[in-house]
């Protein structure tokens with residue numbers, strides 16, 4: 001096996017499609033070298049070497065020999081020698097996994113320096129200040145990353161020296177200052193570790209390589225992998241690269257940039273740099289960097305070359321690139337290129353514009369945006385009608401607004417969220433240890449750092465609203481958990497709102513509203529529609545939702561839950577009277593009152609949908625849901641008796657007492673032990689056919705009158721909770737009879753279909769029998785999940801979180817379809833249904849209809865459509881397209 005691959009200096013061995021072996025960074029360094037882009041030469045130690053190392057718990061002799069051979073090649077290429085006393089080769093050692101894991105793994109710069117080679121570097125560069133600054137940095141970084149000594153100890157030593165010499169900026173440290181810092185730093189190592197700082201460069205190199213490999217299994221890397229579903233056995237590569245120096249003076253610098261704006265997508269070079277600094281200074285957010293365009297005036301040639309290289313890279317990789325560069329005394333070097341992480345807005349804009357530029361095709365564009373990003377676009381915004389009390393402004397690093405209680409540590413964030421609270425994580429700056437806390441927070445606010453700082457990059461990747469570099473605020477140094485802005489003090493658990501699109505920090509809880517779909521997203525979703533074969537409908541119970549659904553691209557309504565219409569204020573008393581009726585005649589009287597109300601609902605919805613299919617489901621929930629609670633009735637009775645509640649007009653206390661007591665009896669009587677498995681669904685339609693008959697009449701009357709107006713209508717009537725074909729037969733017979741009667745009365749014939757929900761295991765197992773009587777199936781995966789697992793939908797919160805934490809279940813099965821269990825039943829249902837009726841139309845209308853993995857599953861088992869809440873329609877359109885590309 002070959003463990004090392006050279007790059008640069010005309011001896012490049014890798015290329016960009018070798019990411020699995022060389023990691024993303026190594027493969028792209030090789031690719032840049034192949035494109036004749038200036039890259040400091042080096043070599044990559046493969047991910048295979050990492051897995052081998054982890055299995056062997058160390059570097060084998062064979063690996064060590066190969067690494068030393070690669071070092072020799074590098075020495076020949078650069079004409080310098082590791083540890084040389086006159087002109088030493090210095091290298092950086094960095095990790096680079098297959099896909100970028102920002103800040104997850106560790107980096108060591110300036111490796112190869114020791115007490116004698118530092119003098120070589122000093123005389124060779126004729127710049128002792130520079131040489132000793134490198135050595136100082138190397139000791140602290142190596143000690144932090146490799147020796148696990150707290151970095152702050154070295155920072156303190158630096159600060160102490162600055163104070164002693166009365167200087168503010170690092171760049172003003174004198175050689176003597178630096179020498180003193182080095183001496184103190186070495187003493188820290190000795191005190192902490194009991195051994196001297198390693199002087200042998202080869203030993204330094206092997207220690208650093210081991211540390212990078214070990215960091216693959218650091219807690220923060222494991223957390224990141226867990227969140228992002230990255231397999232633990234991939235391993236990371238290590239890149240050993242000859243150093244170039246951004247800290248050699250005013251014609252040197254280092255920066256991070258994106259070929260297009262990662263926040264807005266604007267096709268304009270975007271980035272930040274620091275003059276006279278080394279790479280980590282930018283990313284760490286310690287010094288606040290300058291905006292990239294100002295580099296043109298300072299080092300014009302390098303800037304122009306940088307722009308050219310960016311264009312080459314974009315053309316070559318056909319995607320927006322995130323680059324790192326260093327300028328050493330006017331000479332530009334590229335240290336990294338990779339596809340840039342971006343916001344959802346930026347992703348859509350870039351995808352659409354790259355199609356317009358002819359760089360990619362529409363299919364590629366559709367694949368470039370993830371369902372999660374579309375979700376991010378649908379994140380709420382602060383209601384613009386509300387006055388905002390902006391207390392501070394930072395950089396708008398990741399869009400969307402978030403409201404939550406202030407917490408100051410990732411641990412507190414996790415603890416609060418576990419209790420069901422929403423939090424905003426407020427930090428001076430974030431580091432990879434904060435990932436877990438950032439993940440659970442609604443949003444992140446930092447005091448320091450630029451648009452490419454850790455918080456910004458990670459926030460964008462997570463789609464988490466994020467405001468960074470908010471220098472207006474100060475976090476109290478002590479442990480009292482407060483932050484200050486002007487003369488305000490904000491304590492832990494106070495509410496704030498942050499707006500990651502504007503950078504605003506607002507006191508209190510602002511009302512949030514959902515965003516609009518912009519032109520680029522509209523275009524991308526139109527392209528998605530060209531490629532997808534899976535239909536997308538919406539669950540909508542009223543005209544407003546139906547309008548929203550159409551606006552967001554729904555092709556019909558897949559589920560109109562009629563019970564929601566019964567809950568409206570003016571209707572609930574009639575509904576209650578209907579339910580509490582003791583005779584059929586009494587019930588019919590109240591149903592007659594409900595009829596015009598339902599007819600109006602259906603007329604409006606069918607009118608809005610303009611001939612698109614509308615699936616209307618008959619009354620489904622257990623009746624008790626509509627009734628008042630016994631304790632409420634009792635306390636109302638008390639209030640009437642003691643005069644604190646008013647009697648209805650013209651009714652005596654005795655009459656009202658009798659009425660309420662009767663009602664209490666009836667409510668007690670209707671009480672069910674397991675209402676979700678009780679008197680609901682088609683069981684209601686069979687025991688009280690007059691209820692379903694009223695609903696049929698309302699729908700068909702609405703359809704007939706619209707038909708007379710010349711409006712096309714396509715009602716699809718759906719019977720819920722069918723488990724036995726006879727249940728469908730009986731209810732359908734009533735539906736057809738009533739529908740015919742109404743059509744005869746109206747003197748019009750309209751087309752309608754009658755189908756059923758498949759939401760009980762028995763329905764899936766007997767789907768062939770049911771299919772013979774049904775015009776369509778709609779999988780009710782909420783109830784099917786409930787009845788397959790035997791998990792009560794209303795009680796799962798008590799144990800599902802633990803199930804997920806313990807790994808008993810990978811995800812909540814009420815969020816993503818349990819493909820092994822519930823999904824298998826669905827497959828049986830589809831197969832049996834089709835065996836009886838090959839062209840039976842089938843869809844899904846449970847909550848899963850808007851969840852990406854479930855949508856892909858629905859496509860894979862051959863369903864015709866998914867139906868989801870209006871706001872998830874765009875996610876469904878995109879996911880459906882991606883499933884079929």
Ligand code: PEP
Nearest residue numbers: 759780781782783845846
């Ligand atoms: C279902 O069970 O999946 C469904 C859509 O119906 P409901 O949630 O109204 O029971």
Ligand code: MG
Nearest residue numbers: 759780782783
């Ligand atoms: Mg259901």
